[in-house]
Amino acid sequence: MIIDLDRAPAPAPPRRARHWRPASVLVLALALLLGPDHLERPVPPLERVATTETATGSWLLTEDTIYSTRTLANGRVDVLAHDLTTNRLRWHRQTEWFGAMPALAVSGSAVMVGGNMGGAPVVADTRTGADAATALQAALPAGDALVLWDEESRLGLRDPVTNEVAWWRPFHQPPESAAADGRYVVVLEETGGAVTLRRSDGRVAGRTDQASPSGEPSEIRIVGDHAYLLGEYALTALHLPDLTQMWTVRSVIPKFVEPCGTHICVSGGGGLQALNPEDGSVAWTDVHWKSWIDGFALTIGGEVTLLDPETGAARTGLGPGLPLGDLLLRPAGDGLRLIDWHTGQTRGAISGTLSTACRRTGIHLACQQSDGLIQVWRLP
Numbered sequence: 001m002i003i004d005l006d007r008a009p010a011p012a013p014p015r016r017a018r019h020w021r022p023a024s025v026l027v028l029a030l031a032l033l034l035g036p037d038h039l040e041r042p043v044p045p046l047e048r049v050a051t052t053e054t055a056t057g058s059w060l061l062t063e064d065t066i067y068s069t070r071t072l073a074n075g076r077v078d079v080l081a082h083d084l085t086t087n088r089l090r091w092h093r094q095t096e097w098f099g100a101m102p103a104l105a106v107s108g109s110a111v112m113v114g115g116n117m118g119g120a121p122v123v124a125d126t127r128t129g130a131d132a133a134t135a136l137q138a139a140l141p142a143g144d145a146l147v148l149w150d151e152e153s154r155l156g157l158r159d160p161v162t163n164e165v166a167w168w169r170p171f172h173q174p175p176e177s178a179a180a181d182g183r184y185v186v187v188l189e190e191t192g193g194a195v196t197l198r199r200s201d202g203r204v205a206g207r208t209d210q211a212s213p214s215g216e217p218s219e220i221r222i223v224g225d226h227a228y229l230l231g232e233y234a235l236t237a238l239h240l241p242d243l244t245q246m247w248t249v250r251s252v253i254p255k256f257v258e259p260c261g262t263h264i265c266v267s268g269g270g271g272l273q274a275l276n277p278e279d280g281s282v283a284w285t286d287v288h289w290k291s292w293i294d295g296f297a298l299t300i301g302g303e304v305t306l307l308d309p310e311t312g313a314a315r316t317g318l319g320p321g322l323p324l325g326d327l328l329l330r331p332a333g334d335g336l337r338l339i340d341w342h343t344g345q346t347r348g349a350i351s352g353t354l355s356t357a358c359r360r361t362g363i364h365l366a367c368q369q370s371d372g373l374i375q376v377w378r379l380p
Contacts, residue, residue, distance in 0.1 A: 045349050046338070046378065048375055050082055056070060057069045059104065059366075060104040064083065068082070069101070076096065076097065077095050077119075078093070079104075079111075093129045095119070095122045097119040097122070112146055114139040114140075135151045136148055136150055137151055149171060149175050166200075166201075167201055179220045179227065180199060183241075184199055184241050186227045194238070211238065218231045224264075226238060226240060228257045233250060233251065235257065251268065252269040253270070262309075263275055271288065274312060283312065295307065297314075302320045302321075304320070321339075322358060324338075334351060335352060337349050338350075348379065364379065
């Protein structure tokens with residue numbers, strides 16, 4: 001079924017409205033719009049705990065480590081693990097990766113440097129940097145696990161709990177993308193087919209020879225009860241586990257698909273859309289919003305808006321910023337302020353940087369600076 005998004009969808013059945021608290025929203029809006037200095041005394045700056053030693057390409061923040069990559073003169077990629085407790089380099093190693101910038105992912109006690117193109121991937125021990133898996137042709141993140149494809153054309157799943165490969169099975173097509181939840185692992189093949197495997201034992205639970213109706217390169221995601229193919233100009237929903245096609249909608253460069261209320265929110269080059277996961281019909285859409293983060297919509301200009309995910313109605317405009325869990329990172333003067341978006345109170349301040357290329361994990365906040373270096377602060 002092909003759905004033309006230029007046509008208005010049939011009215012959706014009424015859904016239970018989400019209850020909002022106008023008083024709380026008003027307090028939050030006033031606190032954020034007036035600014036933290038209006039409500040409280042200046043707070044001390046955050047404690048900086050680490051700075052990477054060299055300019056960085058791809059990078060990843062975990063609870064106790066920041067992993068980063070750098071491209072060497074010979075085109076190879078070096079990977080570094082910086083300990084946030086000691087503020088020292090824990091280990092670094094050169095890889096055989098070259099060409100495209102590698103993806104980074106941590107699963108259990110292993111860090112993956114690789115993907116599906118560019119060279120030999122590395123799966124290393126997070127503590128020492130030593131090989132945790134060898135003789136690999138591809139390594140792909142899949143939920144909290146890693147999908148491995150070795151030189152014997154076998155597909156394996158590395159379990160983050162046991163830190164062992166749970167199973168291997170013959171797999172003769174190079175894997176393009178992978179996704180996993182607690183029940184299934186879905187692998188998209190380079191040739192356009194897709195396979196569903198049971199996570200527990202690797203047995204085949206479903207297969208399609210042509211997952212994407214357009215045949216274009218795609219990425220696979222699992223959200224709720226369905227798998228989604230993110231192509232260059234379309235989003236396709238597949239039923240789990242048999243991978244029968246449910247619907248396809250035209251969408252410009254869909255990059256992210258995630259739950260939002262009873263819908264799925266899709267963002268990319270065409271703004272933000274909320275779709276019915278059962279039939280692909282459009283619940284609401286706005287080309288001025290670029291992404292959905294935990295109930296917030298971000299505009300192209302960097303503004304944050306609190307949305308009702310069922311209707312797409314803007315409840316409160318919160319001004320410029322970046323949502324990071326319960327915090328809102330906001331430019332202020334020559335630095336940044338971290339504001340608790342529930343209360344509007346300032347939790348911390350960072351001076352000398354206006355970068356919002358930031359990520360948060362647990363008690364740490366990391367931001368990449370204009371020179372490529374990454375600085376890490378401890379949250380109060």
